[in-house]
Amino acid sequence: xxNYNNFNVFINKHFKISIAFFALGIFFGIIYSxxxxxxxxxxxxxxxxxxxxxxxxxxxxxFIPLMLSYLPFLLINKEVGVDxxxxxxxxxxxxxxxxxxxxxxxxxLLGKNRGLAFYDFAYELNFLLAFAGIFYIIALYKxxxxxxxxxxxxxxxxxxxxxxxxxxxILMNPIIGQVExxxxxxxxxxxxGMSLALIPIYYLIIKLLDKGEFTARWNILWIAxxxxxxxxxxxxxxxxxxxxxxxxxxxxxxxxxxxLLYRWFKDSDIAPYAKKALLISIIAFLFVDIEGNIIFxxxxxxxxxxxxxxxxxxxxxxxxxxxxxxxxxxxxxIKELQKDFYLNAYLFALLGIFTVLSISGLTQAGVLNITxxxxxxxRSIFGCFALIFITAFIKIKKDYTxxxxxxxxxxxxxxxxxxxxxxxxxxxxxxFGFTFNGIxxxxxxxxxxxxxxxxxxxxxxxxxxxVLTNITVIIRVFASSMFFALYISQKLGFxxxxxxxxxxxxxxxxxxxxxxxxxxxxx
Numbered sequence: 001x002x003n004y005n006n007f008n009v010f011i012n013k014h015f016k017i018s019i020a021f022f023a024l025g026i027f028f029g030i031i032y033s034x035x036x037x038x039x040x041x042x043x044x045x046x047x048x049x050x051x052x053x054x055x056x057x058x059x060x061x062x063f064i065p066l067m068l069s070y071l072p073f074l075l076i077n078k079e080v081g082v083d084x085x086x087x088x089x090x091x092x093x094x095x096x097x098x099x100x101x102x103x104x105x106x107x108x109l110l111g112k113n114r115g116l117a118f119y120d121f122a123y124e125l126n127f128l129l130a131f132a133g134i135f136y137i138i139a140l141y142k143x144x145x146x147x148x149x150x151x152x153x154x155x156x157x158x159x160x161x162x163x164x165x166x167x168x169x170i171l172m173n174p175i176i177g178q179v180e181x182x183x184x185x186x187x188x189x190x191x192x193g194m195s196l197a198l199i200p201i202y203y204l205i206i207k208l209l210d211k212g213e214f215t216a217r218w219n220i221l222w223i224a225x226x227x228x229x230x231x232x233x234x235x236x237x238x239x240x241x242x243x244x245x246x247x248x249x250x251x252x253x254x255x256x257x258x259x260l261l262y263r264w265f266k267d268s269d270i271a272p273y274a275k276k277a278l279l280i281s282i283i284a285f286l287f288v289d290i291e292g293n294i295i296f297x298x299x300x301x302x303x304x305x306x307x308x309x310x311x312x313x314x315x316x317x318x319x320x321x322x323x324x325x326x327x328x329x330x331x332x333x334i335k336e337l338q339k340d341f342y343l344n345a346y347l348f349a350l351l352g353i354f355t356v357l358s359i360s361g362l363t364q365a366g367v368l369n370i371t372x373x374x375x376x377x378x379r380s381i382f383g384c385f386a387l388i389f390i391t392a393f394i395k396i397k398k399d400y401t402x403x404x405x406x407x408x409x410x411x412x413x414x415x416x417x418x419x420x421x422x423x424x425x426x427x428x429x430x431x432f433g434f435t436f437n438g439i440x441x442x443x444x445x446x447x448x449x450x451x452x453x454x455x456x457x458x459x460x461x462x463x464x465x466x467v468l469t470n471i472t473v474i475i476r477v478f479a480s481s482m483f484f485a486l487y488i489s490q491k492l493g494f495x496x497x498x499x500x501x502x503x504x505x506x507x508x509x510x511x512x513x514x515x516x517x518x519x520x521x522x523x
Contacts, residue, residue: 006082006084007087010087010090010091011070011074011330011334012333014070014091014094015067015330015334016393017098018098019063019390021058021063022058022059022063024054024058024062025055026383028058029383030380030383030387031046031051032052032055033379033380033383034380035047037373037376043426043427044110045109045110045422045423045424046424046427049111049113050108050109053121054109056120057104057105057120058105059318059319062101064322064326066094067326068201068325068329071201072154072204073086073143074329075208076143076146079147079151083142083145086138086139086141086143086145089138090135090136090139093135093136096128096131097132100129103128107122107125108120109423110442123172123174126172130165130168131165133165133168137161137165153203195257195289198285198322199257202261202325205278205329206278208329209278209329209332210268210270211269211271212269214268216264216267217267218260221259222256224253224256232246232250244298248296252293252296255289255290255293258289258290261282261285261286265278265282271332273332273337275328277328277331277337281320281323281324281325281327284320284324285317287316288313288321295309295310295313307361307364308357308358308360308361308364308372309357309358309360309362309364310361312357312358312360315350315357316350320347323346323350336392342388342391345385345388345389346385346388348385349382349384349386350382352378352381352382356375356376356379357375357379359375360372360375363375402513403469403514406510406513406514407456407459407469408459409506410451410452410506411453411455411456413452413502414449414452415451415452415453415456416452418447418449421441421445422442422449425441426438432495434493451475451479454471454475455468455469455472469510469514470515472506473510473511473515476503480499480500480503480507481500483496483497483499483500483503484497484500
C-alpha cells in the first residue's frame with residue numbers, strides 16, 4: 001500500500017508540473033495567432049517564427065509525450081505493483097526530460113531552429129532526450145522484475161525502448177536521418193507510420209483501463225499495415241522514393257484501423273469517465289484518419305497542401321485525439337480531470353480552432369470567400385478558451401502569513417519579471433534609451449528568474465522556508481552591490497541603479513520585519 005501511495009503521489013506531482021509546459025505551449029500559440037493578425041513587436045524573442053517553433057515543439061515534445069511514456073509503468077502498477085528503485089530512475093528520466101524542454105524553449109526563443117515543420121529544435125538536443133531514455137530503460141527493467149513471467153507486451157516494449165535512443169539520434173540526424181525527406185517529400189507512408197504508432201498505445205490504454213482482463217481481437221487489421229509500413233520504409237531507404245501509386249496504397253491501409261478500434265472499444269469494460277475520454281480520442285483519431293485519406297486524393301491534394309486546413313487537421317490529431325488519449329490514461333488518478341467543465345471548455349476551444357482554420361483553409365483554396373484574418377481572430381479567441389482547462393490545476397489559498405506574502409512578492413517580481421525581460425527587453429530597452437546587446441543581458445535575466453524560483457520553493461516548502469528566504473537575501477545583497485558598482489563606475493546607466501534599489505528594498509523589508517524576529521524576541 002505504501003508503494004501504491006508513493007506511485008500515486010509521483011504521478012500527481014509530475015502530471016501537474018509537466019502541464020505547465022502544456023500551458024506554455026498554448027500561450028505561445030496564442031501569441032503566434034495574434035502575430036498572424038499583424039500585431040507583433042520588434043522583439044528578438046517574441047517574433048512570429050520563434051512563437052510558431054516553440055508552440056509546435058512544446059505540443060509535440062512536452063507534456064503529452066512525456067506523460068504518454070508513463071503508460072507501461074501505469075499498467076505494470078495495475079498488474080504487479082511498484083518497484084521503489086525503479087520509481088527513482090523514472091523520476092530521474094522525468095527530470096532530464098524537463099531539462100531538455102528548458103533547453104529547447106530557450107534555444108528556440110533565441111532563434112535557433114532547423115526550419116522544419118515538426119522537428120524545429122537543434123539536433124544536438126536529441127542527445128539530452130537519448131540520455132533521459134537510458135534512465136527510462138533502467139526504470140523499466142527495475143519494474144519488470146516484479147513479474148514471474150513476462151507478458152508479451154512487456155517483451156515488445158523492452159525491445160522498442162532499448163532501440164529508441166539510438167533510433168532517435170539516427171532518424172533526427174540532419175545528414176543521415178530521414179527527418180527532412182519525410183517532412184518535405186510525399187507524406188503518405190509517414191502518415192501511416194504516425195497512425196501506426198498510436199495503435200499499440202490505444203491497446204495498452206484499453207488494457208490499463210479495462211476492469212477485467214482485456215483480450216484484443218481482429219489483430220490482422222494492425223499486423224498487415226505494420227508489416228507493409230516497414231516494407232515502405234525499407235523501400236525508401238534502400239531503393240528510393242515511393243511512386244504516387246505506391247504511396248496511395250500505403251496511405252489507405254490506415255482505414256483498417258476503423259473497424260479495429262471499434263472492435264476494441266466495444267469489447268472493453270471501462271469506467272464512465274475514462275470511457276468518455278477514450279471515445280472522444282478514438283472519434284477524433286478516426287476522423288483525422290478519414291479526412292487525411294480524403295485530402296490525399298490527387299485532384300484535391302495540392303489545393304490544400306500546407307494551407308490552414310492542414311493546420312486544422314493537425315490540431316484535431318494532436319490537440320484532441322492524442323490529448324484525450326492521455327486524459328483517459330490519467331482520469332482515474334487525477335481528480336481534477338474528472339471535472340466536466342474544464343474538459344468541455346478545452347474540447348470546445350479545440351473544435352472552435354478546427355472549425356475556423358478549416359473555413360480559412362477552404363478560403364485559401366478558393367472554395368469559400370471569407371477573409372482568413374476574420375478566422376484568425378476567432379482562432380486567437382478559442383486559444384484563450386483552451387487555457388481555461390489549465391485553471392483546474394491552480395490552487396489559491398485564502399490566508400497567507402506575512403513571510404508567505406513576502407515570498408509571493410519575490411516570486412512574482414523576480415520569477416515573472418525575469419521572464420518578462422527575456423521576452424520583451426530587446427523591445428523595451430531602446431524605448432527608455434538603454435543599450436541592449438542581447439548577449440550578457442539574457443544571462444542576467446536568467447539569474448533574476450532563479451531568484452524568483454527560490455522564493456517559490458520557500459513558499460512551497462515550509463520546513464526550509466527560512467533557509468531558502470535567507471538565500472534570496474544574500475543573492476540580492478551581492479547582486480545589488482554589483483549593479484551599484486557598475487552604475488557608479490559608469491559602465492551601466494540608470495537601469496543598474498534601479499535594479500540595485502529594487503533588490504535593496506527586498507533586503508531591507510526582510511531584515512526589518514522577518515529576519516530572526518521570533519527567535520530574538522523569545523530570547
